[in-house]
Amino acid sequence: MIAIFSDTHSSHGHELEGEALTAAREADTVVHAGDFTSEAALEAFQAECTTLFAVHGNADSAAVRDRLPTARVVDAGGVRLAVTHRRGGGETGLAMFGRSRDADVVVSGHTHRPTAVETEACLLLNPGSHAQPRGHRPGFAVLEESEDGLEGEIRKPDGTLVESCTITEQ
Template sequence: MKVVVLSDTHSNAEIIEQVYEQEQGANAFFHCGDSELSYDDPHFHEMYRVKGNCDFDSDYVDELVVPIGERRIFMTHGHLYNIKMTLTPLDYKAQEVEADIVLFGHSHVLGAQQVGRTLFLNPGSLLLPRGGNPKSYATIEWEEDQDEFTVTFKTPDQQIISQHYFSIPKK
């Protein structure tokens, strides 16, 4: 399986389209909020998306749980979970919804870490990255019958920033 994760594109529909075209073989696309586009903007294609603190279309939801294969992905923007200070509230929510993977944005800082049996991932920002990072998005890849996950952070032109490996047992 392969999922592509974007966030914090702040009105740049072309960058969403660029990543979508580059990653055509993916099983699913996720946008973690602050697109500043209408919910039904055609650049989203079949992308799962949530409301960020800069999104005002009432069709957006604050969070989603999406099954991909045998895994459960929870996605939110992060501002409602205080992610700039701690992952604890988000971890509690992940446990509540039995998520294997948690996707969020808001801080514009890329990162991936495992907390217990859950992978937490922030793809960074494709427009306004912070923390000295380049513009970024992420992919997560895994085989259904295995517990090994590969997270790859990429620039918009698909240069690999970093790769990380996690073992996430099924719940």
């Protein structure tokens, strides 16, 4: 399982609870699309996850920015994920970012709005914010292997399904 988070915005910890915390602990790979805000939040995530791949966001402290890249590519669960906090150009800019990295999925954050948008190039996945939804539903995402590729779900921290998607093998 791949668990995906973004926009923690915490000065002291990971702010994970319920099924979101369980997913972070049990996932083979955890991806975070930035805005931990503090080193304490980053380190709390690292303490809960076996394998964490993260990028920094616009609200991250200088110390977090020094430790994390702006963008990265993660190969996990048979798919390639291109991870960034935000990109100019909206969905088109994110799709171009994914295409340039031969990605199946682009993971982004910044908006705090959980969404899954299928484009011709790739799936655009924003898990939302599990801790500071800012007027949107709180969220995180999971990707799990299926017979046809990966099944994706955006869930609330209590595990309630918000949206689902499928990433088929190419």
